Amino acid sequence: MTIRTRVAPSPTGLPHLGTAYVALFNRAFAHQNSGKFVLRMEDTDVERSSLESDQAIQVALRWLGLDWDEGPDIGGTHGPYRCSERLSIYHDLIAELVAIGGAFYCFCTKDRLDTVRASQRQQGLVPKYDGHCIGLSSQEIQTEIENGTPHVIRLKIPTEGSCVFHDTLRGTIEIPWGQVDMQVLLKSDRFPTYHFAASVDDHLMEISHIFRGEEWLSSCPKHQLIYSYFGWEQPELIHLPLLRNPDHSKISKRKQSTSINYFRRCGYLPDALLNYLATMGFSMPDEREMFSYQEFQEAFTPSRVSTSGPVFDIAKLSWLNGQYIRNLSHSEFKEKLGDWAFGDGRADAILRVMQDRTERFDDVFAQADYLLGERITLTADSFNHKKLSSEDCVRVLYFSQFLLEQLHEWKSEVISEAFKKLATKLDLKFRDFLFPLFVAISGRSVSLPLFDSIQILGLDVVHARLRSAIHALGGVSKKIAKRLDAEWHQHTS
């Protein structure tokens, strides 16, 4: 049997550390066994998927050296490698599944489902679909379809017993069918859900082993059921531990930087980042902590993967990165640093905003300190302002995070416009509104032009600085976050 593995990110945001983590294990395992490693884009969520994200993920994985043998850009024997290009496959198979009684049409409205779930929750039950449409006759279904009633197709779940499946690291796992929802497989927009697409594609692409995050463990019964309805053989499942925030919750961008681009922008080397990720949950037989990807690939074995969730510790990553940097030859160091600081037209962008403010060349680097390096560490006092309270500052910074995430174009003028609108909505004078942003971004209330700075630094770094600024101001409690989220929702809708 040929070993085939895959990573299947959904292109709905910035390239995530978790994607790299999972890709690392899948790729190493496949290549160790002369197999193939596949990249598949799970763009099943039309609302949130974007081609920019799709491309960014590919760039980020390539930067890390995690390239693939088959994928959306290079094709392969089992393509296409984007779900959106495989719709007819899903449509054929879902029809087959309905025909053999493994799935059924559902015409329920969102309102009805919400009501049902709310009352189930109230009664302390597992919120699930109540089977309302499961007994519909083919006549009734036909009529609804002809009437153009929006509908989905759901998975039929056994009413009794439990699902038993196997995880390489954890052994046999048993989940009662009563816990499993009649999952939507085909949405009303005729796109498959992840569960259906992934199951189908893993089979058709002949994926033999799936290394993925532990978060998927509880969806395994759905996948197993789809496989068994079709009479397919299940791939081997290896659920990797979830990367964690310092507070041990699942790693998330609200609590720390999770974008691969952030680490790239901060000057971590791809080899070091990859090495560090490999030490998350895995250890070398000789306990070496510094090793190359090649060495990892040779030494990797699932039995050396631990199951408890590792905290992603930036301090240790930085130490490791330091080791790599000091091991560089002088010319490598010069070259890599140069690429980092001035690549992608960054030097031009910085010098352009500098020139007007320069009287002597030695003015230049002092002013650009926060663009080329980390900005100074902030305290609550950094935000003392004659008009704005610290709560006002938090509000501005908190909303700015949302605003920047939603920007369709990362350009100074666009950023400027968006901020002006936000200031108006918050009923703040633009000048006052900008103060906390200047401090958060540059560490000073006066600096080079703010929007150019934001453009140059990029979303990842800017986001991290906003987050750390909010933290310096005492952070945002869950309660306040909830209130601010609601307020933001109001502004945008």
Add this chain to the structure above:
RNA sequence: GUCCCCUUCGUCUAGUGGCCCAGGACACUGGGUUUUCAUCCCAGCAACAGGGGUUCGACUCCCCUAGGGGACGCCA
């Protein structure tokens, strides 16, 4: 709330019944080298969640409790 997973120093981990009154790494503390700093070197601090079994012997196997995490979406 229900189900599932997990539980060794603050953090990453070694440990697959005796080699462990638990080893390494980061961080931290102290000392040394260095024109300062960093690097580097040396030393120190610090953990088997708790309780029951099984066994001649349990960090290691089993059970219970507690704690942590995840899932419960026409998100992935």
